[in-house]
Amino acid sequence: MARVYDVRPAGPADLPLLAAIESAADALVTDLLACDPALFDATPGERRDADPGFLLVVDRPVVGFAQVLEEEGTAHLQQLCVHPEHGRLGRGTALVEACCAQAAVRGYDALTLTTFRDVSFNRPFYERLGFVVLDQPGGVLARHLRDEAAYDAVSPRVAMRRAW
Template sequence: MLKTFVRQARADDLEILEAIENEADALFVSVFSIAGWRPAPSYAKPSQENGFILVASDTLGSDAIGFAHVLEVPGGGHLEQLSVRPSAARRGHGRALVEAVKSESRLRGYERVTLRTFAHVPWNAPFYLSCGFIERDPDSDFLRDLLLAEQQQGLGYGRRVQMNFDLTDGCIDSRFG
């Protein structure tokens, strides 16, 4: 496994995030045989919302090859998006981003990190399970509203699950900061 460098996103990173997400989403198109998958949003607006965006690279100072976008929500952080370029997949970059999300979330005083993901896609729920997340029912207005929004947007390609990581229990790798 290669070394991964994770840092806070800067303004000059934002344009590349859309391209990274579109490349990663192409894998879903092939898994679910989807026609008309919507392209990723611009990250200019999300970068101004409460929360944070982390980027990963394989060498210090190089362009991002992956990112994690976390929204600040009541009770913690919500991992809205995690994407790694397929050409850089399976090298530990996604796991490094997840660990950095946990560390940064703890530093911000969050009690937990939540996410919504596909249950049976190997790089989704099974991956997050291996990172310590557990499946839970949506237990806040934000998470219940998110479930409704997914249904309205037609994300019925496969079963989606709610997953949580409790930041008040267990130790977190604190090398990121």
């Protein structure tokens, strides 16, 4: 049976803990792709919290988080991280589902993201959760892909969307 996790909006006590979770989670990617860890600069939780959108966390104390940006009429999953010590137990899935539910409540009909095409816990993980790869991403997604050109130089990136 799937575990039920305490996914909740980030509070002030969570914010200082998010960058360390992000650094630990990013190590999964940099180890796999054998790339420079400096490519993935962890963002302070306080800065994420100040962005337009919402920030959800899982567990108390927090061990994972998801940031959704609300921009130009879209909801975009900007970051999803679970500390590897707590990985592969359903928390990433719970965060994604909570992001979709919250985006729907806010009136959006889809959640978008960009991710690595060939990393097992990126594109295939999201496909299992109902996201599809977009062949010709435009607008906000095209901008995100342009902004992440340094990642694309390491391993191909894709844009994905889950609609409801």
